[in-house]
Amino acid sequence: MVGEVQLVRAPEILETDRLRLRRPLMEDAAVIFAQYAQDQDVTRYLTWRPHRTIEETYEFLRDCPAGWEAGKLFQWGIVRKQDGQFLGMIAVRVDGHKWELGYVLARTYWGNGYMTEAVKGVIDWALKQPGIYRVWAVCDIENAASARVLEKAGMEREGLLRRWSIHPNVSDEPRDSYCYAITKGC
Numbered sequence: 621m622v623g624e625v626q627l628v629r630a631p632e633i634l635e636t637d638r639l640r641l642r643r644p645l646m647e648d649a650a651v652i653f654a655q656y657a658q659d660q661d662v663t664r665y666l667t668w669r670p671h672r673t674i675e676e677t678y679e680f681l682r683d684c685p686a687g688w689e690a691g692k693l694f695q696w697g698i699v700r701k702q703d704g705q706f707l708g709m710i711a712v713r714v715d716g717h718k719w720e721l722g723y724v725l726a727r728t729y730w731g732n733g734y735m736t737e738a739v740k741g742v743i744d745w746a747l748k749q750p751g752i753y754r755v756w757a758v759c760d761i762e763n764a765a766s767a768r769v770l771e772k773a774g775m776e777r778e779g780l781l782r783r784w785s786i787h788p789n790v791s792d793e794p795r796d797s798y799c800y801a802i803t804k805g806c
């Protein structure tokens with residue numbers, strides 16, 4: 621298939637051993653706000669500022685369905701199967717055959733391998749699809765935990781993207797990021 625963009629529909633539910641990824645709901649606002657959206661440590665290397673009120677969380681959730689409908693931005697809530705706890709979110713931004721990953725986890729759940737498991741779940745599904753050839757992500761050069769997640773999920777560090785992203789909780793100037801990717805075998 622050359623030159624033709626295939627529209628891929630992401631699954632509304634993706635399961636891994638311990639996790640269920642599902643579309644976020646307006647009812648998730650309270651837990652998202654309380655658990656991480658207002659947390660300065662969690663949001664340090666993200667592209668958005670911590671939420672000051674739950675209204676900002678509602679606003680974010682109100683926008684999620686549009687990304688799904690357009691096939692451009694798929695966001696999943698990460699739920700622990702064992703007890704239904706909402707742990708965080710993972711998202712993919714679609715650009716033709718390329719899927720770019722982003723993710724966030726509430727601080728209480730860090731260090732248990734959850735995000736590596738979620739990232740692997742998305743990669744495994746994505747690279748089985750005929751229209752997806754590359755799953756990639758960037759992370760701030762100081763975000764060692766995120767770089768480690770991407771490595772553990774089987775991605776390769778492709779290089780350094782200088783002055784790539786603005787992480788407003790660190791600086792108003794664009795910062796250097798590492799670029800990681802995994803691709804479909806040729």
Ligand SMILES: CC(C)(COP(=O)(O)OP(=O)(O)OC[C@H]1O[C@@H](n2cnc3c(N)ncnc32)[C@H](O)[C@@H]1OP(=O)(O)O)[C@@H](O)C(=O)NCCC(=O)NCCS
Nearest residue numbers: 662723724725730731732733734735736759764765766768
């Ligand atoms: C990055 C993040 C998603 C990791 O989630 P997690 O579920 O804790 O990740 P995992 O447990 O799967 O793996 C984390 C790895 O990073 C390592 N790590 C954690 N902090 C680290 C640090 N400061 N320096 C080096 N390695 C670190 C852990 O030891 C672990 O590696 P290991 O299994 O080899 O020991 C989580 O910390 C988070 O939500 N951070 C804030 C949001 C964010 O930065 N998102 C990514 C934007 S690019």
